[in-house]
Structure formats: structure tokens, C-alpha cells
Amino acid sequence: MRLKNTNTVSRGGFTILEVMIALAIIGISVGIFFGLIGNSSKLRGKIDEHTKFLLLARTKMEESYLGILGKKPTELHEETIEKKNIEGTTNDGIKWEVSEINKRKEALEKIKNMYLSDTDKAMIELPPKGARILSIVVEGINIDTVYFTAESEEDESEMEDNLSE
Numbered sequence: 220m221r222l223k224n225t226n227t228v229s230r231g232g233f234t235i236l237e238v239m240i241a242l243a244i245i246g247i248s249v250g251i252f253f254g255l256i257g258n259s260s261k262l263r264g265k266i267d268e269h270t271k272f273l274l275l276a277r278t279k280m281e282e283s284y285l286g287i288l289g290k291k292p293t294e295l296h297e298e299t300i301e302k303k304n305i306e307g308t309t310n311d312g313i314k315w316e317v318s319e320i321n322k323r324k325e326a327l328e329k330i331k332n333m334y335l336s337d338t339d340k341a342m343i344e345l346p347p348k349g350a351r352i353l354s355i356v357v358e359g360i361n362i363d364t365v366y367f368t369a370e371s372e373e374d375e376s377e378m379e380d381n382l383s384e
Contacts, residue, residue: 269360275313276357280364283317283353318354322346322365 282288306316349368
């Protein structure tokens with residue numbers, strides 16, 4: 220009869236320690252994966268919100284440029300003023316503000332208040348006629364646009380007369 224050798228160890232499977240390490244590695248990997256998916260969805264939400272704010276800012280800029288922002292239809296043909304500030308809140312609670320500044324009138328007013336000789340005033344470069352700055356702020360998004368309007372010669376001569384006084 221033959222006796223079996225009991226000193227040999229069979230290596231047919233994994234030990235419990237190897238299985239536990241493999242499960243720990245898989246668990247950590249799955250946790251990191253789901254964490255990345257969660258962060259990705261948060262980032263997507265922020266991008267969607269930013270896009271919504273940007274679209275609102277562009278809409279308000281276009282409304283202001285067309286002269287229909289904050290005016291009733293009967294007021295649309297009124298003369299524009301030197302500086303215009305309009306602000307509001309949407310139904311969703313988003314705050315917005317639009318500022319429109321006539322840069323030439325603003326510069327002429329500053330020069331008028333200075334004590335300069337006529338030759339010094341003539342040497343100062345002014346913004347072109349009809350130069351305006353449109354500044355829109357919506358929830359941290361700021362869009363500044365420079366545009367030009369056609370101003371009548373009467374308005375221009377009136378401003379220059381005020382400057383010479």
C-alpha cells in the first residue's frame with residue numbers, strides 16, 4: 220500500500236486574503252467611478268445654468284439695443300437720454316441690470332466742468348458721434364458692448380455750444 224504525501228499544498232484556487240484584496244480594489248474603483256459621474260452631473264447643471272444666464276444677458280442686450288427694453292410701446296419714439304439704467308428680476312428670480320451710456324455726451328460734460336483754454340479743449344480727442352456703451356450684468360455675467368447710433372447734427376451743435384460756454 221502506498222501512503223500519500225501530506226506535505227504538499229494544493230494551489231488550485233485563491234486564498235481568502237487574495238479575494239479580499241481584489242474586492243477592495245474593485246470597490247475603490249467603483250466608488251471613484253460613481254464619484255466622477257456625480258461630479259459630472261453637477262458640472263453639467265452649472266453649465267446649463269450658465270448658458271441660461273448668458274442667453275438672458277444676450278436677450279436683454281438685444282432688447283436694449285433695439286430700444287424696447289423697459290419701455291411701453293407708446294414710449295418707444297422718445298428721445299434717448301445721456302445715461303439709462305434699467306434693472307429687473309425674471310419670474311425665476313434671476314436679477315439683471317442694463318446700463319447704457321452716451322460716451323460723447325459724458326466726455327463733453329467732463330470737459331465742460333474743467334478749467335481749460337479753448338485751444339486745450341480743441342486738442343482733446345472725443346469719442347465719435349453716437350458712441351454708446353451698453354453694459355449688461357446677469358448673475359455675475361458681464362457683457363460690455365460699444366455701438367454707434369446716428370445722432371442729428373442739431374444735437375451735436377447743441378452739445379458743442381454747451382461746451383464753449
